[in-house]
Amino acid sequence: MKNFSGSILIVDDESSILTTLEILFTNEGWAVDLASSVKDGRFLLEKGIYDIIVTDLRLNDGSGQEILEYAKALNKRAEVIVLTAYGTVKSAVDAMRLGAFDYMIKPIDSDKLLFTALKAIERKNLVTEVKTLKKEFLKKYDFHNIMGQSPRLLEALDIVNRIAETDVSALIEGENGTGKDLVARAIHNKSPRASGPFVAINCSGINENLLESELFGHVKGSFTGAIANRVGLFEEADGGTLFLDEVGSMPLSVQAKLLRVLQDKSIQRLGSNKVLKINTRLISASNRRLTDLVKSGEFREDLYYRLRVVEISLPSLRERAGDVLLLCNSFLEKFSMTMKKDIKGFSRDALNSLLRYPWPGNVRELENCVESAVALCRAGVIEIDDLPKSIINTEETLTNIVMHHPMTLEDLEKKYILETLKSTNWNQKKTAGILAIGRNTLWRKIKTYNIQLPALSSEISSV
Ligand SMILES: Nc1ncnc2c1ncn2[C@@H]1O[C@H](COP(=O)(O)OP(=O)(O)O)[C@@H](O)[C@H]1O
Ligand SMILES: [Mg+2]
Structure with a gap:
């Protein structure tokens, strides 16, 4: 029994070399295919699966490099060994650059060629093994970093x-x-x-x-x-x-x-x-x-x-507001660990702000928010003033708006309604009171302006 053998394609236009190599590899237990031209070689490559390809560089109808390139283009995992006459060593080196495993100068030393083929197959098996292991590993840990339980x-x-x-x-x-x-x-x-x-x-x-x-x-x-x-x-x-x-x-x-x-x-x-x-x-x-x-x-x-x-x-975070708490907690755990801080959780106020904020920047914004809160946190609990101001207080002064964000009256109305809703913790009764409009009118405007309410607001607004 031979320990190492595999399938090999040999391409050479000298029939005596083909015969010699065929006998050499067959005796060692290899499955051998022979081609005497680039054309035949390409034909066999398309159908066959080879561990090793041995190709002469100078062939009647082209170059062994074409065989090499074709094997790579077909994404064959075969290792390629090129044979070259001593005058064409430079092209052999070029072939190495294109990904050949090794080259040998003619006349061929059979023992050396066999040894090189065994080394090549060893490397190929190793590469495959590493890839399989990596695949297994990745399969196991597939979704662990995508958090959320909402149906969407x-x-x-x-x-x-x-x-x-x-x-x-x-x-x-x-x-x-x-x-x-x-x-x-x-x-x-x-x-x-x-x-x-x-x-x-x-x-x-x-x-x-x-x-x-x-x-x-x-x-x-x-x-x-x-x-x-x-x-x-x-x-x-x-x-x-x-x-x-x-x-x-x-x-x-x-x-x-x-x-x-x-x-x-x-x-x-x-x-x-x-x-x-x-x-x-x-x-x-x-x-x-x-x-x-x-x-x-x-x-x-x-x-x-x-x-x-x-x-x-992928749903926006507003559409899966039920996941906000879960995300806050896991990011808290992650960042406390990386920043080596012992933080137990969020204060009630801080948590309320996090749950009520509509998160226009979705998970990325939430992740950044928790990261900065963990960095700023002094005690063992994240307090409301550890959170970015934009989350607690999104109001802008009128001058600020006129100076930096000029907008239409309609946009301003939408923004104003939104801010008032936020300031009342999404209480629609209170909001309608402040704006001095009926609750139905408010509801119509929320629809018209497509204002997104956080999931909690339905409970809050009926209070
Ligand atoms: N479901 C999720 N669970 C955990 N982290 C998430 C989730 N969705 C997004 N993130 C994190 O939020 C950030 C933004 O995600 P990303 O995939 O870059 O969003 P997008 O490409 O849609 O802008 C990343 O740091 C990512 O790890
Ligand atoms: Mg992206």
């Missing part, structure tokens, strides 16, 4: 669970700070691509040329300023996941290119006519509703359907 959030996480194993494109929609990043990473970590790369790009605030070369890469000299070749993020995310954040901000010209890439499942670096196959799962996120952007002509409808094979809509 659980519904979203259920979709995450159901699609993680697949390769479908997912679109995550939600306001800023609702956890879109977190969910995108969770999908990746639960997917079979977990051991591959997770590459994120924020599409807002980047001009179209830069965004394009970020995504697809470029070759040296393809435009002024392209001083070197650049690998695009699609290539970087090969075998893994590409996360397009704020995809709604993507300029229309880049949208057109992206659509083509998704249809062809291949990319071309800017300025290059070489077509590279891609194997990347796409997850997109947007804080604006893409259907609105489609209506206003800012987003291509055909691309929208490609990105939104499955849609995950």
